[in-house]
Amino acid sequence: MEQKCTYDGGQSDFFAFSSGRPQQHVFQTAGTWQVESASRYEYWVETQIRHITVDRPNAAQRKDFRAKVTSLASATMEVHYAESDAFSASRTRRDIMADPVDELALLFVLEGSLHARLGDHHALSLGPDDFYLYDAGYPQRLEFSRNRIVQFDLCRRKLTAACGGRTPQPAVITDALRRSGLTSMLRLQLSQFPHAYYGLTPQERMVMQSATESLALTVISAALLSDRQATVNGLHLAEAARRYIHLNLDNPEFDTSDIARNLGCSRATLYRAFQLTGVSVxxxxxxxxxxxxxxxxxxxxxxxxxxxxxxxxxxxxxxxxxxxxxxxxxxxxxxxxxxxxxxxxx
Missing domain, CATH: 1.10.10 (Arc Repressor Mutant, subunit A)
Structure with missing residues (x-):
């Protein structure tokens, strides 16, 4: 059963996700083509965006704003495939205090770019094939170019359990997924939405969604574990390199290539190991x-x-x-x- 909602007093055949999650199964496509050009930006924000404050429209956005989204959702899960013109949004500490929601969403960038600034310092620049964990508990600013993105909402309890008892910071997940060989499997799975879901029954869609959630949690957990092991290995390598350095300080032929060769690693691996210690070789x-x-x-x-x-x-x-x-x-x-x-x- 497809759920309907009311927008501006009229009956519509789509659910407005700005109001939260639906109580029944929803599989729909909505877009700004449904309204006049000058109203499209506000229409998009008011019907599709929640728990983050979108910037006021600039001149180009007031003139026209093109976006569409295909969504699959129920009371317990949510995934969206979105295409949109550029826009920016922020969630401040004041927003978090006033609206303390517990929402997590894994954003997969298919096309375009996303610049994310977490708090006052940490910044991330993401492009095609990158992942970003949107955590509503963090103050952040997101700047999207014209883009195609898959948003897959995650359960915090499940993610925390998969990651050893605490939710990783967004930047940690982005970096870990960039390095993991398993990430290609998750990219492939998410890139099939929504095309692989057409023709399926609601029950079959939910099975696909559950399988995707399990894959996402498994890949994130494995990527973080691999990163932690790489850190331990890197620190051991850096310590071995320091011992070798102390034994060869007076050697005029001594350099990074010599260290790497004697430790049985590449220079790139040696450089990464020393980065963990905060100093170059x-x-x-x-x-x-x-x-x-x-x-x-x-x-x-x-x-x-x-x-x-x-x-x-x-x-x-x-x-x-x-x-x-x-x-x-x-x-x-x-x-x-x-x-x-x-x-x-x-």
Whole structure:
């Protein structure tokens, strides 16, 4: 049974999702072609958007706004395939306090772009094949170009259970799905909506929807687990690299290629491992060489000239060494030798 609703006092053959989820099975297509050009933007916002504040229309949107959406929904689930012109929307902390809804939606970008800013700092730029978890509990701003997007609503309880007891942050899910080899399966499944659903009975559609939900939760869970394992492996690799670096600080042929070759990994893998520690490979090597030179200069029994000590630390360009040393410690190597300051810490 297809549910009907009332819009502007008239009977319509579509359900307005701005009012929430339907209580009965709905499978429908609605669009702005149903109204005059000058009313299309407001019509779209008032009938299809909820729990986020859409920007006021600009001149182009007031003149015309083209959008359509095919939706499958019931009281417990919801999926939409939408095509629309560009628009932007925000959900502020004040909105969250005034309207504390518990809604999650996985957005799959088929065409166009989505720029998401979470709170005051974190920003994401998404394009075709990317995923974004819209969590109504986060303040955020979303800016859509002209787009084609599949929105698949998720149950927070199920997602939390699948992800080890807490809901991951949107950026974490986006990054994990970008790296996972399983994500292609989810892309393929979602890209079949709504075409694969035509001709099915309501019961068959719900079976398809349940299978898609299970796949989405499984892929997200596996992607996050893979990311966590990659983090652990990366930290172990970074520690092994640090030990190797300390053993080879005075080696003039020593570089990132040498480290990667001896650890049995690619340079790209080595770089990613060090990113987890917040410092680059080259930055860590430079710091350790400067620290070694500093400690040798602070040793009262070490009287060899600086030009002889620097190469023992893997520092061969003496004029450049003095500049790096002063930038790092605020004094020249000669001043460090005379200084009574405490040794610097790494």
């Amino acid at each position: 080259a930055g860590y090597i430079r710091e350790q060489r400067l620290q070694k030179l500093y400690q040798m200069l602070r040793n009262p029994l070490e009287r060899r000239p600086i030009s002889a000590l620097a190469p023992l630390c893997g520092l061969y360009d003496i004029p450049n060494v003095s500049q790096m040393f002063r930038k790092r410690f605020g004094m020249s190597p000669s001043e460090a030798r005379r200084s009574e300051m405490n040794p610097a810490v790494i």
